[in-house]
Amino acid sequence: MATTMALNAIQKIAAKKIFQLTGKNMSDPREYNAVKRHVIARNNRLVAGWGKQHDLFQNAEYINGSLYSGGQRLDFSFKDWNTAMQPQNVQGAKNVGNKCYVLAKQMVNTPMKILMTGAPGTGKTSLAMAILNFMASEGFSVMTVSTMELAHLMENRFEATDVKDRLYYLEKLMKTADVLLLDDLGTEGGMKKDAKPVRKDMQELLFRVANARLDLKRNEPVHSTIVTTNCETKELAQMYNEKIISRIVPHNRQQIVDFSGLQDVRK
Ligand SMILES: Nc1ncnc2c1ncn2[C@@H]1O[C@H](COP(=O)(O)OP(=O)(O)OP(=O)(O)O)[C@@H](O)[C@H]1O
Ligand SMILES: [Mg+2]
CATH class of the missing domain: 3.40.50.300 (P-loop containing nucleotide triphosphate hydrolases)
Structure with a gap:
């Protein structure tokens, strides 16, 4: 599922780090959207105080x-x-x-x-x-x-x-x-x-x-x-x-x- 929400500067750095660590292809739209969802979901949880900052x-x-x-x-x-x-x-x-x-x-x-x-x-x-x-x-x-x-x-x-x-x-x-x-x-x-x-x-x-x-x-x-x-x-x-x-x-x-x-x- 694609997300229309844009990442902020800190979230972009987090996404980049995930691509570096996993060796995933950032220019593949499916992989990019999956990582984007992951970063946004983690951010939402942290705001709510639930979920760890595990990579x-x-x-x-x-x-x-x-x-x-x-x-x-x-x-x-x-x-x-x-x-x-x-x-x-x-x-x-x-x-x-x-x-x-x-x-x-x-x-x-x-x-x-x-x-x-x-x-x-x-x-x-x-x-x-x-x-x-x-x-x-x-x-x-x-x-x-x-x-x-x-x-x-x-x-x-x-x-x-x-x-x-x-x-x-x-x-x-x-x-x-x-x-x-x-x-x-x-x-x-x-x-x-x-x-x-x-x-x-x-x-x-x-x-x-x-x-x-x-x-x-x-x-x-x-x-x-x-x-x-x-x-x-x-x-x-x-x-x-x-x-x-x-x-x-x-x-x-x-x-x-x-x-x-x-x-x-x-x-
Ligand atoms: N509705 C279902 N659809 C597909 N596979 C199922 C379904 N129900 C059970 N199975 C399969 O049957 C097997 C037994 O199920 P499961 O281990 O989940 O049962 P359980 O309720 O945990 O049993 P136990 O109490 O003995 O641990 C598993 O291989 C499981 O994948
Ligand atoms: Mg069981």
Whole structure:
């Protein structure tokens, strides 16, 4: 999408720097417009106090530092969301897709918390990744952390020094990413029926992260956090201290995407 807005002198310097850093072709109108949108969007956010002054290389650090389930990144965009994969509930699939898209658009202007809840295989991680891809294209730093993989790292931290270093770096990124996806929260607490409190050191880490992502005085998010889970909030509360859940889970229904009524597409 072309933008008719002209860049001011400082924005022009920022755009030039992006072209230099990325080796993109400034005389290609499509690339020029993409960078222009990026610079204007960042400027608008800074005026509103949301979003960091990360450059494209810093943004890559968050993606590279991510911790994916099974070590695999699910590459998914809104255009990949196929409502025909839910033949028994096409409208339900449409609704969750549309709701996530609307929330992504709102997130460009305001940091927020989002909760995606529902049964396995209903598309929660896919739509969360679609939001992350969308936000990355708007110039935000995005990061994914599978809580199961994080718990696994925690378990191994005393065995290997490189794991300790990795955790230290991970925490720093998790505190500062513009958009953080906590994927599959609750699986690390065991299966639903025998849910037990999550290990103390992991709770403490998540508490520090949750605090860093919140303006504690105004009680509003300073960065966006998306949680996907198979659990009900009360089940999460059995695994995590309520102070953590209260900080990362939204209380407003508008920011809760409910996948119930959709089928497990893996079946
Ligand atoms: N509506 C859809 N359109 C296209 N692909 C879909 C759709 N729903 C699910 N998929 C695909 O099905 C697979 C499972 O979806 P996904 O991992 O997003 O489910 P999930 O709700 O996160 O499951 P879990 O709770 O087990 O983590 C993925 O490969 C995903 O891309
Ligand atoms: Mg998932």
